[in-house]
Amino acid sequence: METRNLICIGCPMGCPLTVRLKDGEVLAVEGNTCKRGAEYGKKEVTNPTRIVTTTVRVNGGTENMVSVKTREDIPKDKIFDCIRALRNITIPAPVHIGDVILHDVAHTGVDIVATKNIER
């Protein structure tokens, strides 16, 4: 049996979790105060994912940068590919919340969307 110790990132309480696995299957999650912690612990050891937030350059707008995020979680091991894919992108103003900035980032099937309005 394998044991993994994690800190839950579901809320500021940061509960210490112990996840017990056998042959890659989660047998138990302990230490969680709520159901969200059990779900996080299970997912983190089997298929860790994250929402990625960053900024992208804007051309001709009232501000030079716009905040963006992945529309959904992406695999944790794709985060750097995602950041790299956005590093050299410049988009024209105006930009509106929810606009798709990049489709299928890093071949994850997930789009990058704007989280702020930038006018011309």
Ligand code: SF4
């Ligand atoms: S287990 Fe629940 S209470 Fe504890 S950090 Fe996670 S979300 Fe918060």
